[in-house]
Amino acid sequence: MRAVVTRVSSASVSIDGATVGAIGTGFLVLLGIGPNDTQAQAEKLADKICGLRVFADEAGKMNLNLAAVGGALLVVSQFTLYADIKSRRPGFTKAAPPAVAIPLYEQRESKRWKICHFLEK
Numbered sequence: 001m002r003a004v005v006t007r008v009s010s011a012s013v014s015i016d017g018a019t020v021g022a023i024g025t026g027f028l029v030l031l032g033i034g035p036n037d038t039q040a041q042a043e044k045l046a047d048k049i050c051g052l053r054v055f056a057d058e059a060g061k062m063n064l065n066l067a068a069v070g071g072a073l074l075v076v077s078q079f080t081l082y083a084d085i086k087s088r089r090p091g092f093t094k095a096a097p098p099a100v101a102i103p104l105y106e107q108r109e110s111k112r113w114k115i116c117h118f119l120e121k
Contacts, residue, residue: 001041001104002032002081007054011074026071027052032081033101034094042104049073077105 005027012022029049055064055071066073082095095101 001037004030021074023072023074027073029075030078032078033096033104035096
């Protein structure tokens with residue numbers, strides 16, 4: 001499992017001009033899933049991301065996590081994180097096939113990902 005995590009003041013995803021996801025302060029997460037990734041790995045990654053202390057506290061020190069600032073997550077499936085670019089034509093055989101990736105991607109709706117929003121400050 002690979003993730004690119006970006007701290008944002010706002011982010012949104014649009015498909016054919018229609019917004020399908022939007023957040024204010026939080027993390028935009030591009031999530032790539034490999035063929036051998038598991039539910040346990042997804043939960044561990046969610047814990048790591050939700051626990052990142054990269055938001056400024058009252059002293060300006062990066063000391064607060066997502067829950068402490070009332071932030072949100074916008075998770076976007078990104079199989080291209082597993083691209084093989086040894087040639088001019090990228091290959092994606094190292095990415096999980098849809099039958100494996102979709103159930104793990106949909107775990108972003110699980111309690112582990114959602115708990116980021118509800119932890120006590």
